Amino acid sequence: MTLICPTCRAKNADARQCRRCGTDFTLIMKARTDAERLIYLAASSCRDHDYENMMQLAENAVRLWRTPAALHMTACAALLNHKYDAALSLWQQVSNNCPRKAV
Numbered sequence: 001m002t003l004i005c006p007t008c009r010a011k012n013a014d015a016r017q018c019r020r021c022g023t024d025f026t027l028i029m030k031a032r033t034d035a036e037r038l039i040y041l042a043a044s045s046c047r048d049h050d051y052e053n054m055m056q057l058a059e060n061a062v063r064l065w066r067t068p069a070a071l072h073m074t075a076c077a078a079l080l081n082h083k084y085d086a087a088l089s090l091w092q093q094v095s096n097n098c099p100r101k102a103v
Contacts, residue, residue: 003028035065042073051080068094 003012003025010020017024038061045054055077061070071094078087 001032031064035061035067035070038064039070039073042077046076046080051077055081055083 001014003014004010005012005018005021005023005025006028007023008018008021010018012019012025014029016026016029038057042054042057042061045051045057055074058070058074058077062074064070071090075087075090075094078084078090
């Protein structure tokens with residue numbers, strides 16, 4: 001995954017620091033890893049039929065790292081929690097490839 005430096009806007013391959021300005025990406029990488037872990041835990045909650053916990057975990061993943069995978073998981077959790085408007089909105093954001101607002 002390519003990271004765009006928040007300081008100088010340079011594109012960087014997975015690295016610990018920006019190739020141009022040297023900005024440290026450690027916290028950014030931790031946020032991404034934590035978000036991936038939350039998506040995994042949300043899937044586990046789904047398997048356990050704990051849909052409320054699934055929704056909380058998926059929403060937290062979106063807050064940490066807004067990816068299509070996190071939005072998909074949140075949309076699925078919304079469906080399973082009978083929050084159809086939220087599910088449709090999240091699905092449209094993924095489909096349009098332009099996330100608009102935080103969950």
